[in-house]
Amino acid sequence: MPAAILEGVRVLELADGVAGPFCAKLLAEYGAEVVKIERPGVDSMSERQWAGQRAASPSSAEDAAFFLPLNADKKSVALDLESETGQATFRNLAANSNVVVESLRPGHMGSLGIGYHDLRDRTPGLVMTSVTPFGQTGPYRDYQYTELTVFAMGGGMAREGVPSRHPLMYGGEIAGYFSGTAAAAATVAACVGALMTGQGDWIDISIMECMAGHPHQIGRRAPFAYNGELDTRQETRGLTGGERERYAVGTFRCKDGHMSFLPLGARMWPNIARMIGKPELTQDSRFVNPEDRVTNQAELEAIFQEWLDRHTRSEIFQATQDEGIPGGPVLTPPEIMADEHFIDRRFFRQVAHPDYGTLTYPGQPFKLSDAPEIGATAAPALGEHTEAVLSEVLGMKGAEIAGLRSRGAI
């Protein structure tokens, strides 16, 4: 049986919100031992997820929906980091770990005596990944944030939406998850460096910079750098002239929902005509030349929409495949979980939780040819592994652990 790819890597997580916990979850999913360090005495999932930063959601399912998948495959240790005993225990754990992922207010780790420099002196190969909204330096360092505000500041929002209305955020904690993935990549890269040289590193991840450095944005920033070409919200469908002609770009209503299309340029016009069963349109005098198709755009759209209205997403998806046109149906979670493709790839996985029962969770973001399938374990209860971790990692005896407990450190 081959070993899990990150087996033997121990990670301490001291993080709330989405980005930090998601970073550590990605490591856990590939076999790292992730120990989530939590505050003792906090029991609601809302508190554990958001550290009191926001009010509990009106529906407790909303908070559990975040917490359960973000913390599956992890262990939980409840440790009071305000106490000196708790801090010493954390330093000892870090000395036996490869990675610390943290999302505390910049400078806070240092003020607790568990900052990068405190830990590195004992463990030069340690990788510490700090995932914060604005990074460890700079004028916004201490700003409050939510997904909405940091997404806006990173440049993601300005071009989402239509010109006549307010700009929009994406459909979830997208900046948080994206930054968490970037943090995981940087963390393991630094672990590679530590294996090769014995020297770890401190990685400063700013969610704002992750969004600002997103390919979507740097690709559009460059024309501005070259020429001052601006990029703003725009109406997104239809047809533009010349070599940039793009027809049937965007999301379109059809018989049972919506379909997304992105044909690649003007040369796909014959494919589109064939797809809608009207190959003769390419000979139609109204539509022969690109300029004609621009002039008669409304007629063309009407013909296209008439075909869409008569067909379902699955029929249209098949038609796009027959013509080699990139396109996809707009699906909802239950539709995706029931989709033959994801079933065939065994993407979703079943996870049993003592309180919430067995539910279907999204699976691993990539598959390896030579690695075991790791059975998923549910998100831990608060402090579920405190004793096990202290005895296995630090070799502490029952009496010592009881001593810590009586002092309220765990």
Next chain:
Amino acid sequence: MRPLAGIRALELAEIWAGPFCGSLLGDMGAEVVKVESVQRIARGPIRPRPGSPGYPDGEPGERPWNRVANFNAINRNKMAVTLDLTRPEGVDVFLDLVAASDVVVCNYSFGVMEKFGLGYDALRQAKPDVIVVFMPGYGNTGPYKGVRSMGMSIDAISGHSALRGYQDLDLSRLSPVHHPDAVGGVTAAFAICTAIHQRLRSGKSQFIDISQSEAFIPHLGEAFLEYELTGNTRQRRGNRHPAMAPHGAYPCEGEDAWVAIAVRTDSEWRALCEAIGDPRLTDDRFATLEGRLRRHDEIDDALGRWTSQHDRQRVTELVQARGIPAGPVLDCCAGTYDDPHLQERDYFKTIDHPDAGTYLLSGPIWQLHSESEPRHEPAPGLGQHNDYVLGEVLGITRERLDSLERDNVIGTEPLEGADMGGVRRANRAAGGS
């Protein structure tokens, strides 16, 4: 020393997802070699019209393929060679290059590499512990493996499109989105690092199968679990939030200027009201989250009247001063360039590109404590590193390089009539011209 120093990665990739992965590995110190050909140019049109957008000073110039803004932005910190992989001479050189490398990352459509005779088995024969990533939109197995995809279709099929957009507008008004490309690229970089880490310990090769869709779905995990927990399918929320109100983008002084504000608790709401000083807002009906959610439109109007009297930076300062999340809606152009925080963190760097001149390059998405300065090398020109990679690294003689160039197996200029990317092949596949 950067953490991936000494790792060589070959990138066979177009558009965004694969090239982004290559740049991230380059940021970390890997020697990344982008493999292109003079027969197929995916950088942009070969002879665009003068004055076309997206070129320095609006001029495509003599070598437009080296001056494309979009390409140059996304291909930092890598080298570029050309090789015609449709011919045995090109394949032979490529396999020699694989033997001298650690990683091959490819985001071509499913099956393209096999057609070149460069599937995983062939690559592993050349280099027994090679790490290979193939990342078509929907992965390398399953009914959709051969389906052509782009960011928008992956967004739709992964569940994100149904969650985006204004609550009161039809989904047909959705903005185009390419976020799945970014997720695919960064996930590939993560996957490669895990495999390198394991290889250092075990000597193992890996084939990594990335479905860009499956890389993205976990980013929407709560929508899936919410359905599992409640049986309800999450609806679009626009800028609204079930546990925070007000929560939205508000107009500011200036054209298309906005500020984002999120009020997380009742006490934050009271503090915001103090800052605004509008008696209409200090009303008991707005005191609780429930009340504010119910009257969100009324609050939006009043809040918008206040924000529109100030510029977005000023509103941000006033609201943040009371410990409430707020931030300017910055565009990806002047907004981010001029932002004092990004400037203070040296996020942008002025660089010189031999064909495109001097411009500001966007920074990496992480900063390393060990690094005095992030790596900032301009995007490579077509075939710019043929001599170094093929000559110095592989030891191919000058004479042989000249002969490969005469035969157009390598080169630095597109051939007349070169393919411009996936379009022509798609037409052929569909039985078209």
